[in-house]
Amino acid sequence: MTAINAPRDRYNAVWIIFFILGLGTLLPWNFFMTATMYFTSRLKDPQSEDTANQTLNSTVPGVDTRNVLESKFNNVMTLCAMVPLLIFTCLNSFIHQRIPQKLRISGSLTVILVVFLMTAVLVKVDVTPLSFFCLTMIKIICINSFGAVLQGSLFGLAGMLPASYTTPIMSGQGLAGTFAAFSMICALASGSALQDSAFGYFITACVVILLAILSYFVLPQMDFFQYHLECNGSRPSGDEENKMDLLRKGNTVCVVLSDSPGEKRPVVSLTEEDTKSTPSVIGIFKQMWVMALSVCFVFTVTIGTFPAITVEVKSTVADGGAWDTYFIPVSCFLLFNVMDWAGRSLTGVCMWPGKDSMWLPTLVGLRLVFVPLFMLCNVQPRSYLPVLFSHDAWYIIFMILFSFSNGYLASLCMCFGPKKVAQHESETAGAIMAFFLSLGLALGAALSFAFRIMI
Secondary structure (H helix, E strand, C coil), rough: CCCCCCCCCHHHHHHHHHHHHHHHHHHHHHHHCCCCCHHHHHHCCCCCHHHHCCCCCCCCCCCCCHHHHHHHHHHHHHHHHHHHCCCCHHHHHHHHHCCHHHHHHHHHHHHHHHHHHHHHHHCCCCCCCCHHHHHHHHHHHHHHHHHHHHHHCCCCCCCCCCHHHHHHHHHHHHHHHHHHHHHHHHHHHHHHCCHHHHHHHHHHHHHHHHEEEEHHHHHCCCCHHHHHHEEEEEECCHHHHHHHHHHCCCCCCEEEEECCCCCCCCCCEEHCCCCCCCHHHHHHHHHHHHHHHHHHHHHHHHHHHCCHHHHCCCCCCCCCHHHHHHHHHHHHEEEEEHHHHHHHHHHHCCCCCCCCCCCHHHHHHHHHHHHHHCCCEEECCCCCCCCCCCHHHHHHHHHHHHHHHHHHHHHHHHHHHHHHHHHHHHHHHHHHHHHHHHHHHHHHHHHHHHHEEEE
């Protein structure tokens, strides 16, 4: 994307900052999701010996010997994460024009940082399993509520920049999962006590979130970023306001072209921006509904199976050795996040199919096949369906295709959505896309209960 008289993104600084902010957006949720071994170890019955070092695996194949808190933790955790995410993303779509962007982003990051510090402290505090379960769910609700505001605000902000600047957010989110999974594997490999590893695990997350906060405060200093905000009618203050007056007097016109050759966004002058009314959410949705529903469906399928079903697949190759310990951390969490990150990052160099092609929603719909494929893997315990894909290799192949398609197709939808509307409507369009992304997450969380019961 290019613009007349637009300053360049020197050293790709703005791109890197958006990448770090994307990393900070999903890192909290991914750290909670991949730390299930630690959380469930705290939920075991008090009379159980050496609970801190036990895993989720049942000792009797096909029989679930876990207590209610352990067995329902993954499903309840996903639901407590996705429902607040949906509600607050919806609220952000309507109130983002009334609450300052700086407050929404920096405030959300600060609250998430405080909650993670509390989580790290709680590692060293003994509480009953029920109290720990309730506190964990409250923290998950809190993190995802503010995470929703943060995510919606970031996608709205990226919508005002060239289309390629949505990619670093998506790529950063993909790295968040990879970073969390790798950290969990390192904690297992260290051989230290589970609670000691968890403490370092959560402190690491606090450091990354703090880095995201500092990066956001640097962002307004970038000329490239300020230029695009001004072209979208954002109201600066002080000296920046005087610069805007000079631009208006000079009748400067911001002409923004699409990343795709031959396509262009509507041309809007700075003086015309002042006469624009507040963008209609319904009107904008009518222009981009295909992209919105597509990203919703992508994440409905993904969260419907990951991690509620995929985390319960048991290895048929391992026989109590090291692979048995690392099977889920590597084949489920690390592999998913690495391939998801690869898919998200690929959109930085390749955007096929195009934003008006029917191939994109078609490919999105085809991902539904992964639901029965994973259900027919060696998920244990199970009551109804047979196991058709028992070997670990089938599970790994399905996971590679599943995660890569999730990252690539979701990133395409998020990049194209705000580019289906006029430039001055981009921020609202980005917030709407974030809402439908969260809607897909919430629908997937609800469906995960039904999918698990069917097995």
